Structure formats: structure tokens, C-alpha cells
Amino acid sequence: MEAITGWWDDFFWGSLVVVELFFVALFLTILFGLIGAGSKLSGNKTAKAIANGYTIIFRGTPEILVLLLFYFGSAITMTAIAQIFDPTIKFVDIPPFWAGSLAIALIIGSYATETFRGAFLGVDPGQIEASRALGVSNLQTFIYVRIPAMWRLALPPFGNHMLSLIKDTALVAIIGLEETLFVAEQAIGTTGKPFTMYILVGAIYLGFSTIITLSVMRLEKYANKHLEVTR
């Protein structure tokens, strides 16, 4: 255990990177999920086909492959673009943080697309008809009727997506982001204690998973509080 002593602050900053990555990717996940679900439910054939292709590709390929493709692919593209303006440039890449959060968000977003789609379909059509009868505009119906009704349905599966999301952040260490797993590798280089360090990383992630699970449980309670029997 004494091997960890000098590394607490590094692990703390590493954990903070995980948290940042989680929230950025979570925001993008919700965005991609809503866009995907919207396209799948729209009457537009092209939008539907693109959304279907999106979910098939990102749910069917390994996460690490998507991540590496994004990181190295974007580096190649960016370098090529930069060389148009300045041929002396050798190499440009997008920061691992952004490549990582974008790749993870696209992966989890493809799962969220299906969840949101199902949740939107689960909203009672009578409510939407009612708001239409009241002369509420489409946008307002979406914001005030559809979203509040669907997020209750989407919450339990979306909680699972958030757990996958936090666990996928560990992969970003492979492209060199200084998060906990990366810190552990550095610490192992100095202390030669791989078991201790990786167990600590596991414990940190277990803590994050627990926080997410408990938060989702509270949110579910909050979302369904109108269904509770009043005493």
C-alpha cells in the first residue's frame, strides 16, 4: 500500500479527467441519441437510412477500433488539411480528450438512439393529440409534452448506458490521455507494483459506477414521484 503514497494527487487529477470526459461525452451522447432517434422516427427516408447505418456500425464494432480510427484518422486528415496551408507541417492531431469523448459519445449515442426511439414511441399518443387540440405548436409539444413523458421511460436503460460510458473512458488511456489508467502505468514504471496500481484504478471506477447507480435510482424516484401513492 505504501507504494501509492506519492501518487495520490496524480490519481486525483486522473480521476478528474475521467469526470470531465464523462460529462462532455454524456452531453454529446444525449445529443447524438436525440438526433438519431429523431431521424429514425422522422418520415424522411434518407435520415432514417443514415440513422440506421449509424446504429448498425457503432453497435457492431469494438469500441477500441472506433477510438483508434477516430484518433489516428483525424490526425491524418488534419495533417493533410494543414499541409495545404503550410507544407512544412509534419504532424497535427486533435487532442486525445476530444477524440476520445467524440468516439465514446458516438458509440454510446448509437445505443441511446434506440433507447430514445423506444421511449418516444412509448409516449401516450393521446397526450400529443391533446396538446395539438389545444393549439400547442410542434416544437412546444416536443419540449413540454414529449420530452417530460419520454425521459421517464428512457431513464432505466439510459442509466445502463451511463455505466458503459464511464467504463469506456478507461479506453482513452490507450491514445495517451492522462486519466487514471494512464497514471497507473506511469506509477508502475516507477514503483514496479502493477497489481496495487491497477486495483486502485478498479476501485476508482467502482466508486464512479456506484455514484452513477445511486444517482439514477434517485432520478427514477424523482421522475416517478407523481405515481407514488400519497399517504
Place this chain on the structure above:
Amino acid sequence: MSFDIALIIDSIPKMLMGIGLTFQLLFLSLALGTALGVMLLILRISGRWYLSWPTMIYIYIFRGTPILVQIFIIYYGLPQLEFVRDGIFWPILREPFGCAIVALTLNTGAYLSEIFRGGVLGVDRGLKEAGSALGLSVTDRFIYITAPIAIRLCLPAYSNDVVSLMKSTALASTITLLDMMGIARTIVAETYAPYEVFISVMVIYLIITWAIQRTFGWIEKRMSRHVRQ
């Protein structure tokens, strides 16, 4: 930047050399993981707290941490401990392949036991009661009444888990194994052509996913053929 078709044609056969390893990882850890999942399920629903609590903790830990961290703990971490190096499992844990199998099995076993539990809980109570009314023992009831129905109920979730297990096998490339992903990474490191190589291997993975889904779709249809006319 250009898209090198010759490189794709050149690298696909190389990557397909790794498909054997990918399938070995998938089928071996799926078989072992299913066995582990059933064992954990039986402990979990045994109704004895000293059996079900440790199982719940096990499931909680393995589902709450990234599979990559689990692989690293087993491959890089365990050799730090002396009793592991002297233990009987050292011949397995010394090899990256053995470590990958152990990690994938332990991980997927935790997920599968929860899926199986969902199936068992979904079996109609009345059927179990009918079984005990007919004088069947607990074991017989589980084997002849609960299990066949539970298997049918959890098949869709099981097929999803097979797909995620298949995706997890790609992580074996992080501990020096040359599965399809490992070979793809080697080629990219040599040629620095991520688009061509990674997109080709992506297509191969998509075909495998599709095949898994089709197979399970067929099994599901067959197993529930008494429902539809």
C-alpha cells in the same frame, strides 16, 4: 491523403489470419462464461445469504469496473503476487492468451448470470407451483420447468451479450495478442494508413456481429415456434 485500395487488398488476408484467434477467444470465453454464469445464478438464487452475498459482490465488482482494467489486473497485476507465481494457475496466467480468456470469462460470467436471473424471474410462478404440486423436487423443477422457459426468455439478452463479448475480444490486442485487432494495429503502425486498415477490419467485425445476430434470431424463432402458427 489518399485512399490506398492496394493496401486494403493486401491487408485483409493478413487480418483474417487473426480471425481464428478472435473466434478462439470468443467461443472459449463464451462457453466458460456461460458455465460460470449458470453457477453464479444457482448461488444467487439459492436463498442462502452466505452463498448469494458473495455472488452479488462478485457481480457488482465485475460489472462496475472496465473490462480493460480487469485485463490489465490479470495480465500485468497478478504476477506481482508471489502466491500467484507459485500457484497451480501460473501456466495459464503466464500467457497473454490465458489471461485474456480468464478476464473475458470472469467478466462475461458476471453479466450472463444477471441475464439468466432475469430469465428465471420471468418464469410464471404458477408453473413452479404446479411442478411442486406434482411432487417434483427443487432440482427437477429447475431443470425441467424453470430452465427451458428461462432460456427462451433470456435468449435476446444473451445474444446481445455475445455481441459485446465479441467486441471485448478486440481488447486482447492491448496485451500483445495478435487477434484481428492486434494485426490491424500492427499494420497501421507500419504503414500509417488508419482509414484503409481500420475500416476494413471494421467491416469484418460488422459481418461477425451480423452473423451472430442472424444465428440467434434463427434460434429464437425455432425455440418459440409453438407460440406462432
